[in-house]
Amino acid sequence: MALTRKFVDELRAIVGKDGLIVSDEGRLVYECDMHTFYKGLPDAVVLPATSAQVQAIARACRREKIPIVPRGSGTGLIGGAMAARGGVMVGLNRMNAILEVDLPNRCATVQPGLINLWLTNAVRERGWFFAPDPSSQMVSSIGGNVSTNAGGPHCLKYGITTNHVLGLELVTGSGELVQLGGVVADRPGYDLVGAAVGAEGTFGLVTAVTVRMLHAPEAVKTALASFTSMEAAAEAVSAIIAAGMLPAALEMLDSVMIGAINAGVGAGYPEGAAAVLLIELDGPNAEVEAQAVRAAAICRERGALAVRVARDDAERALLWKGRKEAAGAVGRLAPTYLLQDAVVPRSKLPLIMRQMEEIARRHGVLIANVFHAGDGNLHPLICYDDRSAEELARAKLANEELLEAAIALGGSVTGEHGIGLDKAKNLPLQYADADLNFMYRLRGVFDPDRVMNPDKLLPAHPACGEGFRPQRPVVPAGAWV
Amino acid sequence: MASGPASAFTGPDAPDLDALRKCVHCGICLPQCPTYHVLGEEMDSPRGRLYLMRAAAEGRIALTETLGQHVDRCLGCRACETACPSGVPFGQLLEATRAQIERHGTPAHRGLLTSFLYRVFPNPARLGTLLGPLRLYQRSGLRRLVRVSGVLRLFPRLAAMEAMLPDLPRGVELPELTGARGTRRGRVGLLTGCVQRHLYPHVNRDTVRLLSVAGYDVVVPRGQGCCGALALHAGRLEEFRGQASALAASLGGEVDWIVTNAAGCGSAMKEYGHWLPDVPAAQALAARTRDVSELLAGAHLPLGRLDATVTYHDACHLAHGQRIRTQPRDLLRRIPGLKLVELMDSDLCCGSAGVYNVLEPGMADALLERKVARILESGASIVASGNPGCLLQIQKGLRARGAAIEVVHPVDLLARALTERA
Ligand code: SF4
């Protein structure tokens, strides 16, 4: 859909010459986010500086029925920030100011483009932090975290993004600027913040976020336990939780991933082990000490080869750097991969690991594993070479089978990455018709003309290309939603 | 993809598609990129630039003027390489891409000034000839006249160049051989460097002194030329290879190490192996090249007191190009009385980047402004950095703010603290 010259002029008048990108080369680099599999060229990219500019853009697009695609740092893993139907991409990364830090009231208000980690960096010396820590936190934006309701290693204990958002300023698809929620925790009326977090830009564009700030724990201890099999590691995870501990994080990596991370980040993970468990405990000093001893004992009982505790902050930071840059480090194994985000009930982890090995063998694909073992959130990276159509086909098959296996075990199609374009088609596996239709109508309240991020989050109707399909397969028995 | 569209890259030294494909589009490099910091646009980020290079390699786009602009605007600081977990060799890809653009015609917006710069800087003799009149110009009071009259405002690039010039020192003659003192550790050859030699000759003198005290015989081969870094970064590969081969021939004598005190030179010399795989002398030179801080870090230096609060700016071509961060800091910390305070964003480029500050003055100034602000916040009275380009740039920035902060090479401070007199 080519934009008219008049409309481009209008955009330029709103954001200024430096905020508008219409060159072929410029638009090209915005055709995908980290999920490079799905590409869609926007007709223009705008980089607004204020909420007022965002609102003016939304109004102009609604008037002309031109799609709007919000984008933060472009690190999404679900094809969320790509222009499936062209239109105007709104990059919010220049709106990256910390508007207010209000520690007495344990909150801060930031612009959506602020990089997640920068918020913690700004308050760390005062002993505070922002809890949601998706692995991309050194680059992903808080607006993007809000839109996908991002999780992260530490959400096992601290909860996902939605648990940390108090208020939102939102420019809706209807062009209105509304305040949802706010600093005070108990607000009367509908919990619209809860509805808008995770909306993936289908309700509108987030222009400010008020988030919960937390006191940094007194002590933090990080340990690495290595195992001879993924199953043994998975059993140790279940045993730790069954013993009544709630670690801040419980992450698992397989040998393929360990190799990539050591090569890419030099993180010094033990080579030769089939699985490594990264265990982080935090809280009051005495409690952390006692729990560390118990967790180590449990790992040894389950046949751990070795348990090593990080000696200092530098070693801890390096272990985490390795974990957080895992998805990037996989570039050392293969140029492209499909990244699955399925969830299984934690108790089913050993089972799904076995099934995964089987699936990988059957399709002859290399799978690197890194995942949030504590909450059963898998992240198999299925490697393939995109120059080979045949390899891609095999990777896709393995991907679909894995997803089905997870659902069959009572799991969910996505844990923390969101739905985007990638998973919209899988949603009917998990929701009933009535539920999906209702969501579709809710979307219409915020975005009556359906300009906001089309084709994302909700499955498309095969006939009219939008909305939800009225017939669907039955939800598998015992689906774990 | 057996018969896709033809690549926009042709001929020898084309950017390696497999290296380009290593980029998994994760974006981890974005927050480390100075131009992304300033502009906030994907095409001026490492990920975006790689995407454009790959699109050109795959024949999706041609080598357009716009592509050239985004590639030109890159500082070549390689901060993205340090950040990248996937091991994308950004510097080499950038240089190879620039070589392609160079081959397909010089971008219109550069022209004469560029070729003037690339001819003068890398030629120690020519640079010396040019600096002679400049010295006169400074001493004659003409400088004030020119500055006051605002002539320079009409020519922003000339202004950038003029403002960079510190007060020119008189040249320093270095002996061809300085013997080791104390326990002998080996024999080194010193690269005197085009800019270092003329603008900061005392840094070379101090380097010789320190190395000698550290136990090295120091040879300063006469008639050494340029390392070719500027040509390499500009994608003038032929010129670069000529300079590199010549340097390898003149410095290749009987020495254990080749020492540089200019980060840009050292970084380029360590890359000789990649660019001149068929020239054994160049390979050998690359393997033996060390930054002065690497050698001094392992040596005993008798250091006396120097009371000062110092901060350290990571030159891109030390921190990112050669992964040298701790050695210069550790050396400074060894000076009794010296308090080393960390500089925020110490490894974010100051905007110097070879002759970048002359070619892209707007971006360079934006980066310099940030750097100066951080330096002022640090509370240091001295800022140290291991690259003459950075020293020039930061000096210019501090002077513009009227700040009385000294800008020096770490070697300078070590030499001041040295108790053993040469
Ligand atoms: S960090 Fe490396 S892999 Fe990731 S986007 Fe940057 S260059 Fe590409």
Ligand code: SF4
């Ligand atoms: S070399 Fe420096 S300026 Fe160029 S893309 Fe990398 S980080 Fe950015």
